[in-house]
Amino acid sequence: xxxxxxxxxxxxxxxxxxxLVPFGALALWATYGLTDxxxxxxxxxxxxTDPDVREAVADAVGDSLLREAGGRLDTGPLRGSxxxxxxxxxxxxxxxxxxxxxxxxxxxxxxxxxxxxLRDDRDEAAAEPVTVDFAPVTAQVKQQLxxxxxxxxxxxxxxxxxxxxxxxxxxxxLRKGFHVLEVAGFWLPLAAVAFAAAGxxxxxxxxxxxxxxxxxxxxxxxxxxxxxAVGRALTLAGLPGDVPRPAAGAVYDALTGTLRTVSWLLLGxxxxxxxxxxxxxxxxxxxxxxxxxxxxxxxxAPAQEPTRVQA
Numbered sequence: 001x002x003x004x005x006x007x008x009x010x011x012x013x014x015x016x017x018x019x020l021v022p023f024g025a026l027a028l029w030a031t032y033g034l035t036d037x038x039x040x041x042x043x044x045x046x047x048x049t050d051p052d053v054r055e056a057v058a059d060a061v062g063d064s065l066l067r068e069a070g071g072r073l074d075t076g077p078l079r080g081s082x083x084x085x086x087x088x089x090x091x092x093x094x095x096x097x098x099x100x101x102x103x104x105x106x107x108x109x110x111x112x113x114x115x116x117x118l119r120d121d122r123d124e125a126a127a128e129p130v131t132v133d134f135a136p137v138t139a140q141v142k143q144q145l146x147x148x149x150x151x152x153x154x155x156x157x158x159x160x161x162x163x164x165x166x167x168x169x170x171x172x173x174l175r176k177g178f179h180v181l182e183v184a185g186f187w188l189p190l191a192a193v194a195f196a197a198a199g200x201x202x203x204x205x206x207x208x209x210x211x212x213x214x215x216x217x218x219x220x221x222x223x224x225x226x227x228x229a230v231g232r233a234l235t236l237a238g239l240p241g242d243v244p245r246p247a248a249g250a251v252y253d254a255l256t257g258t259l260r261t262v263s264w265l266l267l268g269x270x271x272x273x274x275x276x277x278x279x280x281x282x283x284x285x286x287x288x289x290x291x292x293x294x295x296x297x298x299x300x301a302p303a304q305e306p307t308r309v310q311a
Contacts, residue, residue: 003204006202006203006204007203007204009199009202010199010200010202010203010204010209011199011212012199013195013196013198013199013202014195014196014199014200014203014209014212014213014216015216016191016195017191017192017193017195017196017199017213017216018196018213018216018217018219018220019220020188020189020191020192020195021192021216021217021220021221021224021266022220022221022223022224022227023184023188024184024188024189024191024192025189025220025224025259025262025263025266026224026227026259027181027184027185027188027189028185028188028189029258029259029262030181030185031181031182031184031185031186032185033258034255035115035182037108037111037112037115040107040111041104041107041108041111043254043255043257043258044103044104044107044251044254044255045100045103045104045107046254047103047250047251047254048094048099048100048103048104049100050247050250052244052246052247052249052250053247053250053251054091054094054095054099055091055244055246055247056244056246056247057090057094057099058090058091058094059244061090062089062090109132110132113130113131113132114130114166117130117166117171117175118171118174118175118178119178120175121175129166129167129168129171130166130171196213199213200213207277207280207281210273210277211273211274211277211278213273214269214270214271214272214273214274214277215270215271215274216270217266217269217270217273218266218267218268218269218270218271218274219270220266220270221262221263221264221265221266221267221268221269221270222263222267224259224262224263224266225260225263225264225267228256228259228260228263231256232249232252232253232256235248235252236248236249236252
């Protein structure tokens with residue numbers, strides 16, 4: 001193969017590899033990070049102690065309790081005084097071990113239900129919303145409160161109620177996207193590595209190709225970090241007005257923490273490899289000796305003998 005054609009093919013393959021780096025990392029995170037229930041629960045567990053999340057939970061649960069009571073608790077001479085009392089009581093509950101247990105159990109149950117719905121290809125399953133029965137969570141909380149000798153904990157009712165967590169009209173599109181991510185999460189990173197290896201192998205100057213691949217990887221990591229930051233701003237801006245922004249931001253940061261780490265790793269690894277390649281090329285002993293000696297002086301041209309003219 002002519003050297004010029006080899007260089008062109010190498011540049012194309014390396015460019016494709018660098019373009020696939022951020023998309024491959026994103027697909028890999030969505031496929032193997034968000035679809036593992038245990039990893040998801042572990043990621044969300046620290047949010048149970050986040051002040052913004054606890055405040056949002058206290059407001060949501062307190063308002064739900066008042067709505068279920070039909071407003072009877074907030075009428076008459078006690079109007080305006082019951083609501084703060086209920087919210088304070090729920091806020092105090094969010095600081096207990098029972099709340100952290102309920103938080104982990106609720107996330108586990110919800111994640112399992114959504115994941116089963118996304119992987120269910122039956123047509124009749126797509127016509128029904130995804131519902132979760134939180135009775136097991138209530139039973140765990142009741143047991144935890146009983147172990148802590150909380151008064152009246154044994155009288156907490158454990159009712160089986162189906163709570164909708166995902167509407168049916170969004171399930172079909174999410175299922176298609178989920179299947180695409182499952183395929184992309186495996187093939188995109190593999191394609192990025194294969195293109196990079198082929199581009200370096202075809203290159204006429206492999207050291208330069210390695211440096212270009214490393215710099216492109218670093219650029220892909222920087223773009224991935226920028227995409228995470230822009231996605232955070234767009235996600236918070238698109239939320240309904242009744243959703244608290246600090247709590248939503250904490251959830252977004254917890255879910256995308258792995259992506260931010262990967263972006264920094266790609267950036268650092270790429271710059272390190274590029275710098276190492278440059279140093280090993282320019283700091284070789286023979287090259288240093290030539291640079292210290294300076295450019296060679298051209299050798300003097302041999303003197304030409306005068307032309308003899310014969311009489």
